[in-house]
Amino acid sequence: MQYIMTFVWAFILVHxxxxxxxxxxxxxxxxxxxxxxxxxxxAVLALIITALIPDDPIPTHHHH
Structure with a gap:
């Protein structure tokens, strides 16, 4: 569904x-x-960019 909506929004915005x-x-x-x-x-470029961006949370270092 994410890919379909990406193409729909890209179509609407570019037009x-x-x-x-x-x-x-x-x-x-x-x-x-x-x-x-x-x-x-x-849309393809947007999907490539979202695939390259990591979803991992940024680790925080707690200094005691």
């Missing part, structure tokens, strides 16, 4: 960014294929 940037750009058309490809790339 929102694409819409805003194309609206600000003026005469450019909205390209949904490029945004979809970029959302897949963004």
């Amino acid at each position: 929102m960014i694409n819409f805003v940037l194309m609206s600000l750009g003026g005469g450019q058309d909205l390209n949904l294929v490029t945004a979809s490809i970029m959302s897949v790339v963004f």
Whole structure:
């Protein structure tokens, strides 16, 4: 479920960014294929980064 939601959120966020940037750009058309490809790339990079970050708690040294 984590992977599916990562792709859903990446799809939504990249398409929102694409819409805003194309609206600000003026005469450019909205390209949904490029945004979809970029959302897949963004989701894969997010999943790779989360796999590389360790989940172990940081040990604390107590000095008495």
